Amino acid sequence: MxxxxxxxxxxxxxxxxxxxxxxxxxxxxxxxxxxxxxxxxxxxxxxxKHEAPQQHTPKSTEKRQAKPAAKDAKSSSKDGKTVKKGPKVLLSGKTIASYFWDDGSGVNGDTGAPAGGKPMQKGLFSSPSWPMHTKVKVTYNGRSVTGFIGDRGPGEPSHRGVMLDLDTYTFRYLLDGKKPASKYNAGSGEGHLKGVKWEVLSWGHGAGKKGKPQPFGS
Incomplete structure (x- = not known):
């Protein structure tokens, strides 16, 4: 038990x-x-943690993508519009201008073809001293014409302050915007324009002197 x-x-x-x-x-x-x-x-x-991709915030992306706007050295902006700059002016002044048309035909006592070697035409001007083929802009009464020196003249009037001889078409256009009665006659009764502004845009390589216009033969 x-x-x-x-x-x-x-x-x-x-x-x-x-x-x-x-x-x-x-x-x-x-x-x-x-x-x-x-x-x-x-x-x-x-x-x-190691495999998680790096994420960039929208702000950092915007900073990388932001680039400065390119500037156009040949133009300027005004009120959101692009304005082209004109050619550089080398020399400027004012003078009394007369008119002529010399095609060597002998009409009105023409003495022969233009001395610059190019035929008489619209925009062909005459200077007593500037180099041939100098590019010149003339302005009067708000109207402008760009031409070149293709002949010598005026002669004796240059000693009285007339330093440019303009072709007939340019002369009449500057006066009132119209066309001459003929190549040899402006048709306005005016023989001279006082206070014509001239601007030299480029000097020619022909015979002549650079600088302010000088009377013929000086």
């Missing part, structure tokens, strides 16, 4: 010990698996 009781007690103790060992084994197995999971999670986060 006493021996049976001892066996029952041992059996209970043994069962309790075995149960405790099983529980401890399960807990130990759980603890062993936890570190690998935690390590894997940390590695995944680190990998995502």
């Amino acid at each position: 006493q021996q049976r009781a001892i066996n029952v007690v041992l059996t209970g103790v043994t069962g309790t010990a075995l149960a405790g060992m099983l529980v401890a084994g399960v807990a130990a197995a759980s603890d062993d698996s936890a570190p690998p999971k935690q390590l894997l999670s940390q590695q995944a986060v680190a990998s995502q």
